[in-house]
Amino acid sequence: MKREIIKTLDGSTTIHLEEWDECYHSKNGAIQEAKHVFIKNGLSLFGNNPVSILEIGFGTGLNAFVTFLEGNQKNQKIDYVGVEAYPVDAVEVLAMNYVTELDALEFENIFQKMHKCEWNEKVEICNAFSLTKRKQFFHEINDFETFDLIYFDAFGYRVQPELWSTEIFQKMYNSLKPNGVLVTYAARGVVKRSMIEVGFIVKKLPGPPGKREMFRAFKKV
Secondary structure: OOEEEEEOOOOOEEEEEOOOOEEOOOOOOHHHHHHHHHHHOOHHHHOOOOEEEEEEOOOOOHHHHHHHHHHHHHOOOEEEEEEOOOOOOHHHHHHOOHHHHOOOHHHHHHHHHHHHOOOOOEEEEEOOEEEEEEOOOHHHOOOOOOEEEEEEOOOOOOOOHHHHOHHHHHHHHHHEEEEEEEEEOOOOHHHHHHHHHHOOEEEEEEOOOOOOEEEEEEOOO
16 A cells, blocks of 8 residues: 655644555644643543553654653653554654654653554653554454553544444443543544444544544443
């Protein structure tokens, strides 16, 4: 599948898959989307308390890096697990401009370390941030009450509807601790129905630039 590095509307880069006409991040702003969906409507709910995060679709590492930067400001302890079946090539990673666009040159070594560290091993990125990159398919996830927060950032329903199935959301529900939270850029009715079917309480929120709505789901037990 042909891949192309493109600039999104906020100046940050993403990877475009031409065959699907699908991007790793929003064309309307990769960084804006990450901050709005995953930080503002996800991580911020936990204040500066320790938090364990599961990311569905590690991809370019943008969400992990933005999360690190936010946690670093608050001196927050974060245990981050990113699941990715098809890791991004090192050449593509080096083409991402997130460090400069986030004005985070002092942490360039952190972004590089996130991509250089071994897969399937827990790595201390710094004193307060640990990262485990798991190379696996989403249907292979079998965690139980492990995470406080899930970033659900799979490719869109239009191109991979199987990643938004009831089966997958059951695994997400099982993976969360009681009162855990899942956030995603998606806002399709079929996605909401799958979430509700497995037990989530789903709330519709304003979406990031270029998208009217998004979902936040709670595991209430």
